[in-house]
Amino acid sequence: MTTARKHTALPKARILIEALPWLTRHHGKTVVIKFGGNAMVDEELKAAFAQDVVFLRHAGLRPVVVHGGGPQINAQLERLGLTSEFRAGLRVTTPETMDVVRMVLAGQVQRELVGLLNRHGPFAVGMTGEDAHLMAATKRYADVDGERVDLGRVGDITGIETGAVQALLDDGRIPVISSIARSVDDDHVYNINADTAAAALAAALGAETLMVLTDVEGLYADWPASDEVISRLTESQLEKLLPELASGMVPKMEGCLYAVRNGVRTARVIDGRVQHSILLEIFTDEGIGTMVVPDELGEPT
Numbered sequence: 001m002t003t004a005r006k007h008t009a010l011p012k013a014r015i016l017i018e019a020l021p022w023l024t025r026h027h028g029k030t031v032v033i034k035f036g037g038n039a040m041v042d043e044e045l046k047a048a049f050a051q052d053v054v055f056l057r058h059a060g061l062r063p064v065v066v067h068g069g070g071p072q073i074n075a076q077l078e079r080l081g082l083t084s085e086f087r088a089g090l091r092v093t094t095p096e097t098m099d100v101v102r103m104v105l106a107g108q109v110q111r112e113l114v115g116l117l118n119r120h121g122p123f124a125v126g127m128t129g130e131d132a133h134l135m136a137a138t139k140r141y142a143d144v145d146g147e148r149v150d151l152g153r154v155g156d157i158t159g160i161e162t163g164a165v166q167a168l169l170d171d172g173r174i175p176v177i178s179s180i181a182r183s184v185d186d187d188h189v190y191n192i193n194a195d196t197a198a199a200a201l202a203a204a205l206g207a208e209t210l211m212v213l214t215d216v217e218g219l220y221a222d223w224p225a226s227d228e229v230i231s232r233l234t235e236s237q238l239e240k241l242l243p244e245l246a247s248g249m250v251p252k253m254e255g256c257l258y259a260v261r262n263g264v265r266t267a268r269v270i271d272g273r274v275q276h277s278i279l280l281e282i283f284t285d286e287g288i289g290t291m292v293v294p295d296e297l298g299e300p301t
């Protein structure tokens, strides 16, 4: 009986020990995890995501969640009979649309994630970039074929004050942040792409890693012609690739580049459709998606 029990337990012990080098390296380190709208529509995936984040917290890391909600915003706009278009990957945001964005991100998506995390203990605290001056922004314009396009209330982050987030982390909490910033131009707020917000926050917090969960395996080399995933690339390699990228990958990869250029050791794009993708990233040597590293960490091995 005891021998049988040992037999079933031993592989589990080995699996835990395999994670030890990663956990040792990351102990006490901040990890910013961006949970994307498209990976966020499945109930089981959401629950598994929350388990992974709480696991990291118990393993001694300092996880910070930044969430998107594009599909959820679209659904609410549709219910209200409103339409919105994207230019250069960003939602053209009228004041009316901004109200919906804020309501859905802060009132629905963030609340749901906070609830899922707090099933495991008193960890998650939700906030938006408006709280405690976390994120400040000015108006952003898009460049579409050389033409300056007005995006309405879409902002460019100009400043981050990490005090409130650091205090929550020091207190053992898991901050869950919606990508809305206070305006430094007027008394209103700005809509920020959630990938951009996560990357800026990762850099400001001096995070070890930025993990961007999405609805593809990683960065495809020749999308949409092929689905060969680039597993690792340096900042210079990524910079060369950026002009060729399309749609949703643009803010993600720009964000990864910004993060590694500003002190974050690795930035990863991983498949949020895979259950426990965060833990898989830890338990496999090279990870499961695309990893961007600073030039000094060298060429792929």
Ligand SMILES: Nc1ncnc2c1ncn2[C@@H]1O[C@H](COP(=O)(O)OP(=O)(O)O)[C@@H](O)[C@H]1O
Binding pocket: 035, 036, 037, 038, 039, 068, 070, 213, 214, 215, 216, 218, 219, 220, 221, 222, 223, 245, 246, 247, 248, 249
């Ligand atoms: N080179 C590429 N590799 C992978 N996906 C790409 C690439 N170029 C564009 N995409 C598109 O980007 C999408 C991911 O961005 P997005 O839909 O904004 O995700 P999220 O909701 O997770 O933020 C993919 O579903 C894919 O359609």
Ligand SMILES: CC(=O)N[C@@H](CCC(=O)OP(=O)(O)O)C(=O)O
Binding pocket: 035, 036, 037, 038, 067, 068, 069, 070, 071, 073, 089, 090, 091, 101, 154, 179, 191, 192, 193, 194, 195
């Ligand atoms: C300016 C801008 O486009 N903001 C996004 C914010 C949410 C987001 O980024 O959500 P995903 O990560 O799910 O795409 C929007 O309004 O959809």
